[in-house]
Amino acid sequence: MLSTLVLANSCRGEQDSVETFDVDFVLPASADMLENGTFTFQVKDGKAPLTSDVIVLESSGTGISYVCPVVSSSSTEFTVQVASGIPEGSYTVYVKRGNEKKPCGTIYIRIIEDIGFIPDEGFNIYGQVRCGDEGVAGVVVSDGAEVTVTDESGYYQLASEKGQGTVFMSVPSGYEALSDGIVPQFFGKLAGSSEDVEQINFNLVKSDNQDYTLLVLGDMHLADRSNTHDRTQFRRFTDDLNEFRAANPGRKIYALTLGDMTWDLYWIDNSYAFPEYIEDMNEFIEGDLQVYHTIGNHDHSMDGVGDFSKTSQYRTYLGPEYYSFNIGNYHYVVLDDIDFMENISDRDNYVEDVSSAQLEWLSKDLEHVGTDTPVILATHAPLYKDNSLNPEYRLVNAAQLVAALEGRKVHILTGHTHRMLNVDKIGSADAGHFEHNAGAVCADWWWSYTESGIHISTDGAPGGYSVFEISGDDIRWRYKATDFSDSYQFRTYDLNNVNITYDYVSNADDDHKATFAKYVSAYPANSDNEVLVNIWNWDPEWSLSVTEDGRELGWEQVVAYDPLHIIAYTAKRLDKNRTATFPTQRNNHFFKVRASSPSSTLTIKVTDRFGNIFTEEMERPKAFDISTYLDE
Known part of the structure; x- marks a missing residue:
């Protein structure tokens, strides 16, 4: 024994x-x-x-x-x-x-269990991957450093230093792991040292998952706060998600988070951490839904020192910080790009990069994946900055990560910023990467809805989630705003009526008014008949058409602040002499067009890369106030 x-x-x-x-x-x-x-x-x-x-x-x-x-x-x-x-x-x-x-x-x-297999000398993790009573051959198993493959009977063994504290299988295509509620059980926790031999077995069920939907869930920041009632607002999101699933009966649907499901500040203060998050997800989401997870900076413990210590609670409840799995034709890789390194205890003192250990593991993992297999990679922090028309790298070692993926077609899903950005480095090529900074479930940390009844992020994108429809290698995506139909893909502003003044913060002191100054400068009184269009999921394959009395108008892509977020959240916080912790930010998915008249009706047609058309007959003058956009 x-x-x-x-x-x-x-x-x-x-x-x-x-x-x-x-x-x-x-x-x-x-x-x-x-x-x-x-x-x-x-x-x-x-x-x-x-x-x-x-x-x-x-x-x-x-x-x-x-x-x-x-x-x-x-x-x-x-x-x-x-x-x-x-x-x-x-x-x-x-x-x-x-x-x-x-x-x-x-x-x-x-x-x-007595599985009929004894590991060889020097191997300290072993077990079997099986479906029912049968072992499953060819399944990749890893401890986060070493990678192996099950034999013809489904047995595996690893000589492990046990440095990551878990062992996991890369769930093969055509199968699913068993689930404990929303959490797929593709991993096992290691209890002993490298001197100890441990058995970890994995169970699979067969699944026809060539055609499926992936729901991509950006930052949630659930914390049971009384000032935002975030869990009550979260029910609006899960109700929307439940309606989406009910409208697609029989369809295979999975979910993947992009980190910050919780908020470390409130693990102790509000007794809301991973167990409570899992409990709410299991209660609020109807039916069975497997949710794979990505770790975010707010999913790291405040009390730990160094990355391994800070991620211990995450591992206990949700599994390894980095891992891989397969659904249909796609190979999925989840990485942790929030790096506290070995000696960091400060909760805000981290580096956004992918550690060398993860890059080494990724290379080994991809050795078992053909270069013609498309990849979906998830991280919390994005690769690119979103404040220019020509985004540059934001992730410290983004170039190294991209190099590790060379020769493959990769869609990269990211969160963290609570904003949206698409960077297409594939185009018509057979290889390359496409980053989808995919928005946030909580928008601006649930605050804007509390302040104004409008659930909006700092770039003006509505709170919601991304929907990826996958069939074989074919992949299509769209953004689904919570409480709105799929057709809600942009918002328009009549800049003749967008005049941000200090009247919005009339009760603020001088310091808070000074904070507001950049928004006043951005939107002075304007009689140039300009219209601003915010198309939050824009990418270079989208198109915009604006006509006035049948005449096509030219447009210009610009970097801008979203006017609605300014008055729905930022101004309301500053007017109370409170810090606008999540202020309106500049982003590049804005478009400016000039009409010939202040009162003409514009036909605005936005077409996504898949040919879906979204339109608005914009009657002008269009008022600029909260009530105009509440029921948009």
């Missing part, structure tokens, strides 16, 4: 114990125990228990006790029958004799 000996604790009792018997044995910090099997402990100094004694294991999580009878005992070792139905977890160990209990310390128990 395999056991994990990490710390040799002696069972000598505690000072306040009342036992009168003397038993002492080596208690491993963690151990693999065979389901319905036996386990043998090593006796110290000949102080063995009696065969009439029992070992009591009290769960540290639930408080439930499991009784393991002593079935044999000698001066050197004793064996217990493992209690039936005992789950994996941490336990306090007692020796019980009659009415007395002797406390002996704690142990982490992993329940293993």
